[in-house]
Amino acid sequence: MSKQRCDHCHLEYETSMLLPDTSFNPPKFFCCKGCQGVFHLLSDEGLSTFYTKMGETTLTPPKATLDDVNRFDLDGFVSKYVKKSKEGFSEIALIIEGIHCSACVWLNEKVLSRQEGIVEVSISYTNHKAKIVWDESLIKLSEIIETIRSIGYNAYPYDPKSGEERATAQRREYYSKLLVGIFATMNVMWIAIAQYAGYFTGMQSNIKNILNFAEFVLATPTLFYTGSVYFKGAYYGIKHRYITMDFLVATGATLTYIFSLYAMFSHNAEVYFDSVTMIVTFVFAGKYLEVLTKKKAVDTLDAFGSSMPTEVTLIKGDEKILTSVESVEIGEIIEVRAGDKVAIDGVITEGEGSFDLSRLNGESIPILAQKGDKILSGSICLDSVIHYQATNTFSSSMFSKLVCLLEDAMNKKPKIEKLANQISGYFSRTILLLAFSTLLFWFYQSGSFEKGLIIAISVIVIACPCALSLATPVATIVGIGLAAKKGILFKEAGFLESMAKCNTLVLDKTGTITKGKPEVVMYEYAYTFDRSLLYALVNSSNHPISQGVARFLKEDETTLHVKSLEQIKTVEAKGVRAIAEGYELLGGNAKMMEEAGIEVLLPKGFESLSHYFFAIDGKLMAIFGLKDALKEGAKESIEALKALGLEIVMLSGDHAKVTQEIAEEVGIKTYEAGLFPHEKAAYIETLRQKGQRVVMAGDGINDTLALSQSEIAIAMGNGADVAVDISDIVLTNDSMQSLYEAFVIAKASLRVVKENLFFSLLYNIVTIPLAMSGHVIPLFAALSMSLSSLVVVGNSMRIKNVLKRS
Structure with missing residues (x-):
């Protein structure tokens, strides 16, 4: 037996006794989980030089009960990886190693959700990322990690780079196991052909025995090496009283293998080693292709957040300092050069340049930003050197928020997926019962235990719940990825389903249509x-009307002095009042003036415009008439939305004449004007009471009440932060075309999910009775089961082309 050292304690063990860890390249080997945990701890903290200094010294392996799980409760670890939710609970993102099918996800979620103190568990089947929310007063993070390890999996904090390394290591492991299976299958097929030929032409028994033994030699490594993932999954499933897909595959292949051993030594029946080899290889090949396909779907989302800079250049006087993005504070000056990515939101203080915003909004045309303009994280400086002042921290900047939204969306499950997972949970037990009943029936009917067993094995192998479990998650992740490419960010995957079922779209006028x-x-x-x-x-107000007047004054007036305001008070949906140099200033709409007792008369020509009135000490000084242009493509997008079967409603706080003019221009028949924020919310509540399912799109603070009342809230990307925060979907490129595309993607995703579920159920309804009736041998059962999963994955990938067809 060859011996090898543990990479932590340096003690020698037989190679077969060591635990391989493929998350490192090249792989590391450990004598126990304790050594593996300490090695990870030192690597994560940048202390790997410890092993160089250690030389030939050997260590005492840490006890399993005192391994690296304790580090998860340390203050440094908590501050780096654990966040606090709005409700005060702790929240972390983990990568769970060892997941290879949806049943693994189901098992982890079931076991963890039963632990006292765990509030929420959501695991993404596509990238094995888990979002866990827990109450620190009832359970520690180290106890959560220990629970995951107790069921045969491992967990580490989520990190995009290490996650990619682990995914690469898993693909390599799967590839090597697949090669073994393919090699064995190709050779066992030649042997099987020789045996079938001998069956018709005559073959001596000693030759037949040699061929049987050759098949046994090929089937054994295939079953126990290539199929090891299924034995591991089956073991931990049984340990926690769950029947999973792994158990079905492992049971079918093992029963066939054991029966073939009996037949080989007793010479009383035919061997089925070829079926063992092909069952494991076909199922594993399907699994390998499935892993590759899902990885492609997730690559869009991984790439979205993996290329952000980790350091920025700060300008402090005449000195330039390179510092980490996490340490930058609001107000500090940052330098960006041509080709650099903007890491933190800010306002340009010096210079001007072109910026590529395609990562944020999908638009390839650069925009010119000058002194005083806002620039967003995620954009790329193309052609100059600029200095800008940070207006947010790294974690609260636009791009960081968008990455968090995407990560959360991948982990949240739609209702239809939860239903499918519940069905697949009962499915496995039902199949075992049917297989056992089939065995008894055929044994009683034919008197042949061999025939009954082979038919029962076919039932177990053909009826895999994988296709059912894959039906929803693959389709939703492809939909979310396509939406992200187009600048449409769903905060939860479940919102795809909800949006697709909505029949009414309510639009704010200013900033949404215009x-x-x-x-x-x-x-x-x-x-x-x-x-x-x-x-x-x-200038004290962010309202579009106020900002329009500010721009006009800045361009029209040559001498504007800085004036300080006191007692500034914003009157919601009406205007602003303040004190300056002893004067009482009042600015806003006609309602505000009327409430202040100021008579307003519209001059001729102002009727179809939006109005801004300005008064000093109760005397009307000026009136401004403003007009807002439609967004590019707004009319065409609204027509396309109508073609999807949506009822379109426009709500506005502007006066009736302006609202009517805009509504007629874009072809909206139902609209309401002069509404306060609470009246918009009440209007939507009335629609929902009538049974209508409402999507609301808006961009301002005055829209937040209405957005909160809708079933799906959509914020335009250039809108107020509070509108973005309470929304369910964010349109980063701020266009009406994106609103249409969001509906198309949502409807296509739900349609594909339904197609997948229908196919999965139809497949099982047709194939299980065929297998029970003895018309399917185990070999074709394995091939059929693998193909069913790939059909579901392939159908889901069609979502990528939905916008090309629309």
Whole structure:
């Protein structure tokens, strides 16, 4: 027996006794979980040089009960990886090693959810990433990790780079096992051909025995090496009283193998070693292709967040300092050069340049940003050197938020997926019962135990719940990936399903249908006054009307002085009041003026415009008429949305004439004008009480109440942060075309999920009775089961082409 050292304690053991860890390249080998855990701890903390300094010294292996799980409770680890949810619970993202089918996900979720103190468990089948929320007062993170390990899996904190390394290692392991299976299958097929030829032409018994033994030699490594993943899964499933897909495959192949051993030595029956080899190889080949296909679907999401810079250049006086993105504080000045990615949101203080925002909004045309313009993390500086002031931290910047949204979306499960997983959980036990009943029936009917066993094995092998479990997660992850490419971010995968079922779309006018940048087209001054007072007042508000007046004053007036305001008060959906240099300033719409007792009369030509009134000490000083242009493609997108069968409603806080004009221009028949935020929310609540399922799209603070009342809330990417925070979907490129594409992707994803579920159920309804009636041999059962899973995966990939057809 060859011996090898443990990579941590350096003690020698027989190679077969060591635990391989393929997350390292080249793989590391450990004598126990304790040594493996300590090696990971030192590697994660950058202390791998310890082993160089250690030389030939040997260590005492740490006890399994005192292994690296304790590090998960250390303050340094907690501050780095654990977040606090809004409810005050702890939350972490983990990669769970050892998952190779949806049943593994189901098993982990079931076991973890039963632990006291765990509030939420959601594991993504596609990338093995788990989101776990727990109450620290009831359970420790180390106890959660120990629970995962107790059922035969391992867990590490999520890190995109290490996750990619582990995925690569898993693909290599699967590839080597597949090669063994293919080699054995190709050779066993030649032997089987020789045996079948001998069956018709005559073959001496000693030759037949030699061929049987050759098949045995080929089947054994295939079953116990290539098929080892199924034995491991079956063992831990039985240990925790769950019947999984692994158990079905392992049972079918093992029963066939044992029966073939009996037949080989007793010479009383035919051997089926060829079936053993092919069952394991076909099933494993399907699994390997499935892993590769899912990886391609997830690559879009991984690439979305894996290329952000980890360091930025800070400008402090005449000094330039390279520092980590996590340590940058709001207000600090950052330098960005041509080709650099912007890591943190900010406002340009020096220079100008072109920026590529395709990572954020899918648009390939660069935009020019100048001093005073806002730049977003995730954009790329193309052609100059600029300095900008950070307005957010790294974790609260736009790109970091979007990556978090995508990661959460991958982990959240739609209702239809949860239902499918529940069905597949009962499915395995039902199949075992049917197989046992089949064995008894054929044994009683024919008097041949051999025939009954072979038919029962065919039932077990053909009726795999994989296709049923794959039906939803693969389709939803492909849909989310396609949406992300188009700048459409679903915060949960479940929102694909919910959005597809909605029948009413409610649109805010300003910033959603229109550009949200109204320009002053008419104005009238009643008296002479200091324009700087008005400029200070409109600059204190982020409302599009106020900002439109501010832009006009900045361009029209040559001498605007800085004025400080006091007692600033924003009156919701009406305007702003403040004190400056002893004057009471009032700016806003007609309702605000009327409530202040100021009479307003619209001059001729102002009727179809949005209005801004300005008063000083109760006297009306000026009126501005503004007009907002439609977004590019808004009319065409609304027509396309109608073609999807949606009822379109427009709500606006603007006055009736402007609202009517915009509604007629884009072809919306149902609209409401002059609504306050609570009235918009009440309107949506009324629609929902009538049984309509409502999607609301808006961009401003005044839309947040209405967004919160809708079944699906969509925030336009350039909108207020609070609107983005409470929304279910974010459109980063701020276009009406994206709104249409979001509906198309959602509807296509739900349609494909239903097709997958229908196919999976139909497949089992047809094939199980065929197998029970003795019309399917184990070999074709294995091939059929593998193909059913691949059909589901292939059908899901069709979602990628849905926008090309629309």
